[in-house]
Amino acid sequence: EPVLFPMIRGRLVAHNGAPVRGDDYADPAADAEQSRRAQRRADREFNLSVVDTLREDNRVTAGAFWAAQGPAQPEVSVEEGFAESLGWQVGDTVAFDIAGQPFEATITSLRSVEWESFRPNFFVVASPGALDGFPASYITAVSVAPTQTRFTAELVERFPNLSVIDIDAVLAQVR
Structure with a gap:
């Protein structure tokens, strides 16, 4: 049975309350390719989604994943390599602009993702209800x-x- 996943497009606008742009991730001391990757990630729109539980192709590596009913405040779980490239850690807050509407959440877990599963996966997933009311497209496999x-x-x-x-x-x- 196919499972539909909402895909909400959002642009990163702040990390821990400080406004960010792609240029903020230019690091002359870092590997040039890693620095360019971080800049591209910060400059482009993100595909955010919502999940209530993790499938077997996602595994929490740091922090704690929310309970199925979802937390009272918006939380996000971030793929560990993605978080590392942007300097994000468990406990940080990230803010996005979604079609002109603000969305802010706390990073409560990092996770590894088996991208080769060919199942819909996202770098950033939000807790249940956190993205209700935002415009979404839906994907499945x-x-x-x-x-x-x-x-x-x-x-x-x-x-x-x-x-x-x-x-x-x-x-x-x-x-």
């Missing part, structure tokens, strides 16, 4: 048997506003 050759066409015919990406076809082009 499904496995379609090779014998179901009409599945994608029929899905798009029925729901013409869907975007479908055939990962097998993409990987075949890369190989």
Whole structure:
């Protein structure tokens, strides 16, 4: 059964109450590629999502993940490498601009992510209810048997506003 994940686009605007821009992450003492990566991450929009529990392809490595019912105040869990590249730690606050609306949350956990699972994963996930009311798109992943050759066409015919990406076809082009 497919699980839909909200995807909310937001731009980082503050870390621990201080305004930030991509240029703030330029570090001449750091590895040049790591510095550029941090700048790009801080300059672009983030894909934020909401989860109530972690799947087996995500594992908390620092801090504590919220209970399924969600905390009273917004919390976020951040992929550990992503957090490290931006200098984020458990206990920090991060603020985003989401379509002109502010969103601020405390980082309560860092996690490792198995990106190779080909399941929807996000660098930053928020606690249940934290992003209610913000504009979202929804994504999911499904496995379609090779014998179901009409599945994608029929899905798009029925729901013409869907975007479908055939990962097998993409990987075949890369190989």
